[in-house]
Amino acid sequence: MADWPNETTIEAFRKAWTLEGEPFWTSVFEMHRDKIQIKNPKVAIGNLEKIFSATFRLANAKGFQAMSLRDLSSETGISMGGLYAYIGSKNDLGSVIEGVLRKYIDQVIGELMTQDLDPVARLRAIIYGEIFMMQSLSPWYYFCYMELKGLDKEQQQQALDLELRFDSLLVDAIQSGISQKQFICDKPALLASSITAQLQQWHLKQWKFRMKDVSMEEYAAHIIDNALRCLSYRAPEKDSEVPRQSIPNYA
Amino acid sequence: MADWPNETTIEAFRKAWTLEGEPFWTSVFEMHRDKIQIKNPKVAIGNLEKIFSATFRLANAKGFQAMSLRDLSSETGISMGGLYAYIGSKNDLGSVIEGVLRKYIDQVIGELMTQDLDPVARLRAIIYGEIFMMQSLSPWYYFCYMELKGLDKEQQQQALDLELRFDSLLVDAIQSGISQKQFICDKPALLASSITAQLQQWHLKQWKFRMKDVSMEEYAAHIIDNALRCLSYRAPEKDSEVPRQSIPNYA
DNA sequence: GTCTATACAACGATAGAC
DNA sequence: GTCTATCGTTGTATAGAC
Secondary structure (H helix, E strand, C coil): CCCCCCCCCHHHHHHHCCCCHHHHHHHHHHHCCCCCCCCCHHHHHHHHHHHHHHHHHHHHHHCCCCCCHHHHHHHHCCCHHHHCCCCCCHHHHHHHHHHHHHHHHHHHHHHHHHCCCCHHHHHHHHHHHHHHHHHHCHHHHHHHHHHHHHCCHHHHHHHHHHHHHHHHHHHHHHHHHHHCCCCCCCCHHHHHHHHHHHHHHHHHCHHHHHHCCCCHHHHHHHHHHHHHHHCCCCCCCCCCCCCCCCCCCCC | CCCCCCCCCHHHHHHHCCCCHHHHHHHHHHHCHHHCCCCCHHHHHHHHHHHHHHHHHHHHHHCCCCCCHHHHHHHHCCCHHHHCCCCCCHHHHHHHHHHHHHHHHHHHHHHHHHCCCCHHHHHHHHHHHHHHHHHHCHHHHHHHHHHHHHCCHHHHHHHHHHHHHHHHHHHHHHHHHHHCCCCCCCCHHHHHHHHHHHHHHHHHCHHHHHHCCCCHHHHHHHHHHHHHHHCCCCCCCCCCCCCCCCCCCCC
16 A cells, blocks of 8 residues: 555556555565464465465355354365464454454545545545445455454444444535535535445445446446435536436536 | 225335234245144144244344254243244244245235326335335345345245336336326436345345334435435425425425 | 364253152 | 254364374
């Protein structure tokens, strides 16, 4: 995660953030190096990737509780004894997953807050950024959404706080648009939660979007378009004005 | 579930459908009378309510898989042996819950399809109706959403089909509004899924709405308002026109 | 660093007394 | 119609060989 992309496009996010491949798994390894018995990074990183990926395949298909460590052992090709060199316990594995994802989201939210953009650009950055995160870390998001209630109470609370902070980010962008007389909105908090809901669909309902052949870019544009309509936003006159006969392409 | 309410208000739905109290549990009992060993309805209905309610308390708090039948036994006050007079197996209990909810939703969708209303009224009826269902059967909805992947493949498919049918209901209303030149919408399917997403929040994120003191009526009105804005809908001139300075109250 | 073998607790489910 | 007692299975976790 280096510089913030100058232009708010999906490609820009892909370049700025490393959320896949070896560099990503290396950072995951660094994040809980202490909780692990294996010292050789080369070996550890490879097996960590195996373990996490297999956990997502199994848990996201039939549930984390329903997945046994025997399942995980045969899916990874690592023996049960071997697994315990990488995880403290089964519950610990779930906690680590939530912890890693939350840390990444925290970073992104932190970066988004330091940005000084006009309201529309801010909204676009938040939505594109979050959708890109969800796309890259889709199994992580899905796991944390569905298995949250199986984790410690404290971790559950932190996850809810994180969602509230994300909503606040949207509310702030909306409020600043209102004070600049670009937006009109009676209930910014409700609109923010509606936007969050639509974003979360991207990992919750992948079966639907795959079925209907909806791309990430198309979906992100749709959410932004909906949001701006709900905000009674009109594009500046130099751009083509929002026509009543067709959907303007804000994105 | 008798006549369709003349006016599309929450109160009308409450009168038309019995989704709580003894009549509701009686209908649940009738629905799987054959799968049960207890013949005396008085006794069976009371214990069924105990068992289902306790299941929701436990499973919706820590997950169905994590809930043991010993938990369920102590929560209901019915012995483990006793439980098996009411359920075929633990998995069966989950299946029955999904089956009951789906049957109720099927009925509602069926009724909604026979209605002949103008597009806006149709949209309102669908949204109010579904939100009222979700409110009344909130633990059922939440359970089925979160535990679906633990059920049989066939049942999972039927649940997805049901969601697609619901989306279609919305798409039909949108399309009819488009052909009557009341709505403008490039991607009815995407908008429908966004509306569904916002509706499902009502049971998925009750903690948030409770925290922010949002009532069911307020939330339903918000969804409708958002939808009509996304559809570029303008209220007929006899009503107060949609002003740019404040939110019109469509609901 | 990884494996096999095993301990032991907890689970779903049933039989049979009342 | 409900309970107690118990069976067999499966789960997590660990000890110790390699």
